[in-house]
Amino acid sequence: MATETFYDVMRRQGITRRSFTKFCSLTAAALGLPPAYAAEIQNAMETKPRIPVLWMHGLECTCCSESFIRSGHPLAKDVILSMISLDYDDTLMAAAGHQAEAIVKETIEKYDGNFILAVEGNPPLNQEGMSCIIGGRPFLEQLKEAADHCKAIISWGSCASWGCVQAARPNPTQATPIHKVPGLPAKPIIKVPGCPPIAEVMTAVIAYILTFERFPELDLQGRPKMFYSQRIHDKCYRRPHFDAGQFVEHFDDEGARKGYCLYKVGCKGPTTYNACSTVRWNGGLSFPIQAGHPCIGCSEDGFWDKGSFYNRLETVSGFGIEGNADTIGVAAAGTVGLATAAHAAVTAVKHARENAAARNMTPPAADDAAHEGTKTHDFEGQD
DSSP states (O other), rough: OOOOHHHEEEEEEEOOOHHHHHHHHEEEEEETTTTTTHHHHHHHHHBBEEEEEEEOOOOSSSSSHHTTTTTTTTTTIIIIIIIEEEEEEEOSSSSSHHHHHHHHHHHHHHHTTOEEEEEBBBBBBBGTTSSSEEEEEEHHHHHHHHHHHOEEEEEEEEHHHGGGGGGGGTTTTTTGGGOTTOOOOOOOEEESSSOOOHHHHHHHHHHHEEEEEEEOOEEEEOOOOHSSSHHHHHHTHHHHHHHTTTTTTTEEEEETTTOOOOOOOOOOOOOBBSSTTOOOOOTBBBOOOTTTTOOOOOTSSTTSSSTTSSSOSSSSSSSSOOHHHHHHHHHHHHHHHHHHHHHHHHHHHHHHHHHHHHHTSTTTSOHHHHHHHHHHHHHHHOO
């Protein structure tokens, strides 16, 4: 039996054609594509079969799944029930135990070479992977088996992409990101880092793969450029305060109440590439910096091993007014001081000229009307 298309499933669920078209337009917007691409997305969802997906879990906290199911554009339920054929995900599926594990084998046999392997978490290499056992077998063994038969791999979150907290020093289990697992079959891997990744970023990546039958353009680290090409700092609404040298010195000070830049209290936005400051979280409602907490750089490699989240960066490189916070603050203060001095000098010269002019004016007996007439005459003479 042929796999249903996305539109087949939506129609079976009673979704109208108008709602389907609107959904395609919203999906294009979520992907950052021009409106013209909505028609291409619509055609793909009408004609192409849903993507079979095996979603496996290694060492992780399930925050990626928790983020995923809260997507608003497109809704996670539309992705799970319509856009993909999510054949296995032990967090979301109803089956459990032997029944659930049998689905993995069934999916591999049914869609050999044609399914997406989505991995949340990572495998431990120490003690032959015994620190992560699923269904009586090491996750490391299951991962290699599934990867050998998949079409491509999505590394969800910083655990799968970089190793995250379980790979932080001293890493006793030798937890390893997916792309560094020894003996893993050479398959295309797309990294979607974050702890967790933004929900709309996750669903948009799936929508893109379904529509264009390829990964979106990736950067040198294997991340989608459409979401990881700019620093959070570049589009942060607090950036003007950074350039002006206005910083929060400590939490809940006057600068914090005014919404100043959080750089001095440890914000890693200047070195973190993610879409938090544009896509934001919870349906675009907010993101950590907007809530008053500095970015901890959770989508960057090794962020757990870079010291305290509240230690400020020593230098900041990039465009605009850069350097360290102290230099920027002093420069800003110096500029204000120079401006004040210049204004005072101009005012003094103006007063001196006015006093000199007053000494050469009509004698005190002359009234203000005569004085005004003289000024008027001067302007008329210029005409």
